[in-house]
Amino acid sequence: MTAMPPPLVSITDLKVHFPIGKGLFRPGGTVRAVDGVSLDIRPHEVVGLVGESGSGKTTLGRAVLRLIEPTGGSVRFEGQEILGLPAAAMAALRSRMQIIFQDPYASLNPRMTVGDTLGEALYLHGIGGRGDRPARIRALLDKVGLPTFAAGRYPHEFSGGQRQRVGIARALAVNPAFIVADEPVSALDVSIQAQIINLLQDLQQEMGLALLFIGHDLSVIEYLCDRVVVLYLGRVMETATAAELYRNPRHPYTRALLDAAPIPRPGARRTRMVLKGDLPSPLNPPSGCVFRTRCPYALPACGEAAPPLRDAGPGHAVACIRSDLDLTRPPAVVTA
Incomplete structure (x- = not known):
């Protein structure tokens, strides 16, 4: 080897x-x-x-x-x-x-x-x-x-x-x-x-x-x-080889990004994850996991501490406390 x-x-x-710095309409x-x-x-x-x-x-x-x-x-x-x-x-x-x-x-x-x-x-x-x-x-x-x-x-x-x-x-x-x-x-x-x-x-x-x-x-x-790093609000959410990431995303944010890509087939329909709200301000990021305010799988524990990257397979790491997620069946809406 x-x-x-x-x-x-x-x-x-x-x-x-x-x-x-602080200003008239800026808290600093x-x-x-x-x-x-x-x-x-x-x-x-x-x-x-x-x-x-x-x-x-x-x-x-x-x-x-x-x-x-x-x-x-x-x-x-x-x-x-x-x-x-x-x-x-x-x-x-x-x-x-x-x-x-x-x-x-x-x-x-x-x-x-x-x-x-x-x-x-x-x-x-x-x-x-x-x-x-x-x-x-x-x-x-x-x-x-x-x-x-x-x-x-x-x-x-x-x-x-x-x-x-x-x-x-x-x-x-x-x-x-x-x-x-x-x-x-x-x-x-x-x-x-x-x-x-x-x-x-x-x-x-x-x-x-x-x-x-x-x-x-x-x-x-x-x-x-060859490899992909997914960044959200200045932090790594997931990293894996390109083939593995597209085949088996393990973080809800990665799944949402993939689902947002257009389908190259006119008239095709699919179930996809839709994120609610806008990206939070990096001036005041959420506590714990910075993605939790938009994550459909978030638990109260997600706000307690930022999750470190954990091993999710060979060359695959994900920053999520939930290892039980089945992202093949996400909370979703069906869209064109």
């Missing part, structure tokens, strides 16, 4: 809290955007991070790269603790850890050509010399499916899908080992989304990248990811 490689990225009890307090998340990402692994808007996905992704400074916890990259690392040492790691942003237009300098944008990344990280950088830029453009002449054009001259290809090329320019992909297709047309997802999959396999893929489209997550 082959031994599992050590984690490339190891996140332990990570917290990101934002203090909010602390927003617990990420509240004690632990997960490992292994070399060449694609981990999907899912949850509703406001669940803390983007904050977590940026905190892992220290684009947002965490409040507490630990992030180790290739065995090295990066929280508290001096700026110069952190800059040296940037070539190994990159990000693809959700909005490709906002993430590109409108006054720089694509060639200048890619050349700047190479220059800042000391990759190649002035003489060979044009060839490197051409190779990057070819890798993401853009023509050579794209190097001389500006971001506004491209479509949304083409701009996202530029963003991917910029992330790949420095030969990273780990990339956070922050909802990279959510701003694109459906027809273009598939092209970008297939491109990411091909590049990940070709270059052996580890990916933390943040998304809300569960069909994309299932297609692309």
